[in-house]
Amino acid sequence: MAELNSKIPKGLLPQKWTDYKNHINLVNPPNKRKLEIIVVGTGLAGASAAASLAEMGFKVKNYCYQDSPRRAHSIAAQGGINAAKNYQNDGDSVYRLFYDTIKGGDYRAREANVYRLAEVSNSIIDQCVAQGVPFAREYGGLLDNRSFGGAQVSRTFYARGQTGQQLLIGAYSALSRQIKKGNVEMFTRHEMLDVVLVEGKARGIIVRNLVTGAIERHAAHAVVLATGGYGNVFFLSTNAMGSNATAIWKAHKRGAFFGNPCFTQIHPTCIPVHGDFQSKLTLMSESLRNDGRIWVPKKKEDAEKIRHGKLLPTAIAEEDRDYYLERRYPAFGNLVPRDVASRAAKERCDAGFGVGETGLAVYLDFSDSINRLGKSTIEARYGNLFQMYEKIVDENPYKTPMMIYPAVHYTMGGLWVDYELMTTVPGLFAIGEANFSDHGANRLGASALMQGLADGYFVLPYTIQNYLADQIRVPKFSTDLPEFKQTEKEATDRLQRLMNVKGNQTVDSFHRRLGLIMWDNVGMGRNEAGLKNAIVEIAKLREEFWKDVKISGEPNEINPELEKAGRVADFLELGELMARDALNRNESCGGHFREEYQTPEGEAMRNDEDFKYAAAWEYTGESAEPKLNKEILDYEFIEVKQRNYK
Amino acid sequence: MNLTLKIWRQKNATSKGRFVTYKVNDISTSSSFLEMMDVLNESLVMKGEDPVAFDHDCREGICGACSMYINGHPHGPDKAVTTCQLHMRKFSDGETIVIEPWRARPFPVLKDLIVDRSAFDKIIQAGGYISVNTGGIPDANAIPIPKVKADLSMDAAACIGCGACVAACKNASAMLFVSAKVSQFALLPQGRIEAAERVQAMVAEMDKQGFGNCTNTGACEAECPKEISISNIARMNREFLSAKVCAPKVKEMNEGGG
Structure with a gap:
């Protein structure tokens, strides 16, 4: 079993982040200009990270599949964003927000990460107000709050029912400013197909230009994935039509462990x-x-x-x-x-x-x-x-x-990351919903926006420097390296394979069938028989897909059917891993409810003895079973209890 | 319900387009317009034909991607909705529906119903922001803002950048879009600091991108899925005039170290 190093700083919980920041390696301004960072995705996490890194002086390349970075699906978040401001004088504090989040996540999140999240939450609100986000206000001119589930205080800031839109447009405007200054190069209508590793480190990505169909190679000193969650594996979800798991799934197949894939929020x-x-x-x-x-x-x-x-x-x-x-x-x-x-x-x-x-x-x-x-x-x-x-x-x-x-609605699982938000592939980072980090087995309302912006504005811009400080002597990579050519070839071959199937069933029909298998067996209620059945059924469907999918058009033009086919092909693999993870976790916790493990009143029964860990799955090859690695969760500062909302 | 669709088909940006007629049958009245298009596309794929390409993503009326000009109206006949939130119950059985892309020179067609709206991004890049970096920000409650102003700012900020205003306007003017962003910031104390530079830079970029001028017909407001008020255009004109008269001319707002 590989050694998982979560890199949690030593010391008391409230001091960890401050101590960490005091002691990490930084990159000085002239060196920042020499370092390039790829950020994939322009949602709250991606746009805020791209803008912040560019402001600091790094050269950033930012990608989205939509026609504009402003359309990422963070925009659809309605209700609000949490912060521990205690403006309502109702007893809120950083500790309380931290505690509610850990408890809400049913004690399956990393203590140090969650405390840091609560700690930086207040800065997010300050930042957004300065950007001109028109939050709701009281008649006295001060900010208004409302309550959300899982909390007994009012700590949610909101902009009518369009909070996600307003926060995203705030991040998008900061990003736009950096694009204008030439610090961010923006690639719209580009979809990431794979990540390129050189000597074991993430050094670039392969993308498809969705207008011309051209496959392109892009290099950088580090790669940040901010590509959101994988709820669309269920076909019907509240995600956008284009939301997909391809970036994180390809990263997984290149060596990034996948954390808690079965933790899905309904x-x-x-x-x-x-x-x-x-x-x-x-x-x-x-x-x-x-x-x-x-x-x-x-x-x-x-x-x-x-x-x-x-x-x-x-x-x-x-x-x-x-x-x-x-x-x-x-x-x-x-x-x-x-x-x-x-x-x-x-x-x-x-x-x-x-x-x-x-x-x-x-x-x-x-x-x-x-x-x-x-x-x-x-x-x-x-x-x-x-x-x-x-x-x-x-x-x-x-x-x-x-x-x-x-x-x-949301997937708490995602790429496993350490305290620095780096995956198990050096130089490959995952932020926002794309990582597994802060919400444990269940996310509280108004906490996704908080985490996306915390990662992008206030956490990654520090932690990535600790990695990049090492890289200042590494010259810019050529995309002519054999690793780039090889990965590009694999991506091109796969698209060609899809086009060549020339079967009889549409991509959507396969996606719908996968969704039904997932909803019936890996949805709100799960049991051993159903999960075993799902693993078999998904494998069968995957085989059928590669024999009988029908894609019209050509690969070298705008081709939405081909785009969907690539995404569904990846969902057909990820769905199986979700079922395996759910089958492995013989307990009920948060969004993961195993029908075998419940109290007589129907409440979830956690098993801390055997499952107080984050599951980090390792890809071992096409026909091999994935390998389970465990990050044992130590709770040093809080007492782990039965979750009780009675 | 059964429908006849006349849809603009165009292979790519350089080829010539034309209307093609399709029939769709057994469409449920509770499906959305885009779900009706999905049904059409599934049948086209099965026949081995190229499905109709259109922009769409969130399908809940907020991302601003969908952009169909339906029976002579951007986003169709219903008021205050995007195409994705338009439902088939607004049409009647046997009806013929004409579907076109946004038609405006600054929005060239890429394929079928997909247009290139990057001109909007360029306008935002010219000044649609407050020049603050991440970090080092005073407390969010340090500057109280009158609720009325914050609400008006939010009204303007509700714009989803879909481009319906441009498609509706006979001059292909982007004034409603630009004025919404100008207003959102002009109404807030944080935005006042660069207000003069911002309005000049954004208007200059709008002109450069080839959008037409406003002649007060009000079509933009009538067709806006988010009901952005035309009074924002009046506010922008006022901001622009006072900037021209009172403030030093600024070519590019970020040259000053913004």
């Missing part, structure tokens, strides 16, 4: 599935749970009548409604963490109390809040979300309760 409040032709799912922000109450009918016959359109939810009397979150978790009520809320919804629907045409929906009801606060207040808080709901579902949520159901 978000409790999404608009329910409405038909076979559906292409994606739409999230309704968790912030709605501040003022909305979740319920299903108490009587099965009422639920049945509703499903057949014979009864309206508004006609059900108060005493015949089951506010199941308030009933089961009185202390946190509708604001329990996402994994708990999702499972509770599934439990009610599986038991026959679900509503909507399919029975796979629960109500999120605002009538109490509208009565208490008035329609105008609710409109000011959630107007755009209500409007979005009405556009999609064609029902007015001011009058009839919203219907919601859990959907795949």
Whole structure:
């Protein structure tokens, strides 16, 4: 077993990051100009890292598959961003944010990383305000906050229901400034196909120009992957259509360990599935749970009548409604963490109390809040979300309760990284959702934006220097090195192989089938038999894909079908690893719920004795089983407890 | 529902395009416009034909990628939605739908319904930012901002950069897009510091990219999926005039060490 060195600095928890910064190697200004860094992705993590590194003087090359860096999927985050400012005087602190995040992650995250995240959270808010991010404010002119799941304080900063958009545009504007200055070279409509290793170190990438179809080689002294999560392995998710795992999966196959692949977040409040032709799912922000109450009918016959359109939810009397979150978790009520809320919804629907045409929906009801606060207040808080709901579902949520159901939203797993955010491949870094680091087995609401920007603005720009300080004598790489030519050839061959299959089934049809296998077996509830079945089924589907996929068009032009095919081919491999990881983890924790391991009340049963580790999977070849490496999680400063939201 | 689609097909930036007619059947009224396009494309792939290329990504109305000119309207007939949030219930059975790309010289067609909107990025690069580096920032609450101003700034900042305003305008003017960014910053104390330089640099870049001028027809506001107000254009004109009159001329805002 390879030795995993997490490089956690010594010393007391609150001093670790400061001590680390005081003692790392730095790169002086003239040397920075000689060093090139590739950043793949322009979401919150990628754009903020590219801009910050360029401001410091490094030469940065930044890539995105979209037509503009402003379109990365961070833009779709709605609810907010956490920080430990304690502006509301409600007892918040860095320690509390750290503690809530560790607990929310069900004690499967690295203590030192999470503390650092909480520590830099406040600087993020300062930075964004200085960039002109129009956060919500009180009448006195100061910043407003709201609450999110898994916390008993109000620490979430927001810009209506478009917080991700505003933060991303902030990072994008900082990036744009550096592009104009010539410090960042921007490559839009370029997709990374592989990472190039020279003498064991990451030295470049192979990309496809999505307009001309040309395969290009790009070299640098270090490579940073900020390519987001892999939720689209489920086909239906709240991710963007183009969100994909190709960059991290190819990095994995080149030697980067994959951390906790089975940790997937199923978000409790999404608009329910409405038909076979559906292409994606739409999230309704968790912030709605501040003022909305979740319920299903108490009587099965009422639920049945509703499903057949014979009864309206508004006609059900108060005493015949089951506010199941308030009933089961009185202390946190509708604001329990996402994994708990999702499972509770599934439990009610599986038991026959679900509503909507399919029975796979629960109500999120605002009538109490509208009565208490008035329609105008609710409109000011959630107007755009209500409007979005009405556009999609064609029902007015001011009058009839919203219907919601859990959907795949975020992946806590990702490339394993050490404290410096470096993967097991030297010179290859992973930041934001692409890494596995800070959220453990479950991410709290409004913490993804925090982590993406923490990594990009405040962590990576320091830690990458500790690596680059060593590299100042290394001259710029030529992309004519045999390693570049070889990796390029492999990428080109693979595309040609895909084009040559000339089968009978579309890429989407394979993707849909993979999604169903994943949702049924590696989704909200998992068990040994299902996971074993998934491993077999995915392998079969993968084989069928390479024999029967049909791709139209040519490789040397804009070809969305070929783009999708490459991504689905990688999902077909990653999906299997997720199932293997879930099968290995014989416990329930956070978003990973193994049906065999639950209390009589249906709560998750963790097994700290055997599984208090991060699983870091090592790729061992096409036909070989992946190898499990373990990073044992030591909790020096907090007591590991049963998670309790009652 | 069954529909007839007349879609602009163009192989690449240099070739000539034309309308091609397609039929799609059994489309659910609760599917989105792009899901209807997915159905068409699946059938084209199965027939071995080239599917219709179009930009899209988030499919929840926020990334700004989708850009179809439908029956003479950017993003189609419904108000305040992007193409991805337009639903088929807004059309009737048997209808003929005409689908074109954004038509504006600064947005050249790359293929079918995909256009190149990098001119928008160039305008932002010219000055659509506040010149602060990462770190060393005072506390976020150090400068209180009146709620009314913060809200107005947010109204302007809601722009998704899709380009519908340009496509809607007979002059292919980008004034609504540019003024939204100018306004977002002009309304905030943090943005006031470079306000004069910013508006001049962004307007100069807008002109350089070949966008037309504003003649107050209001088509941009009417078609904007985020309902960005045309009053932003008035604010930008005021900012521009006062910058020209009062502030020293600045060619490139980042030359001054911004």
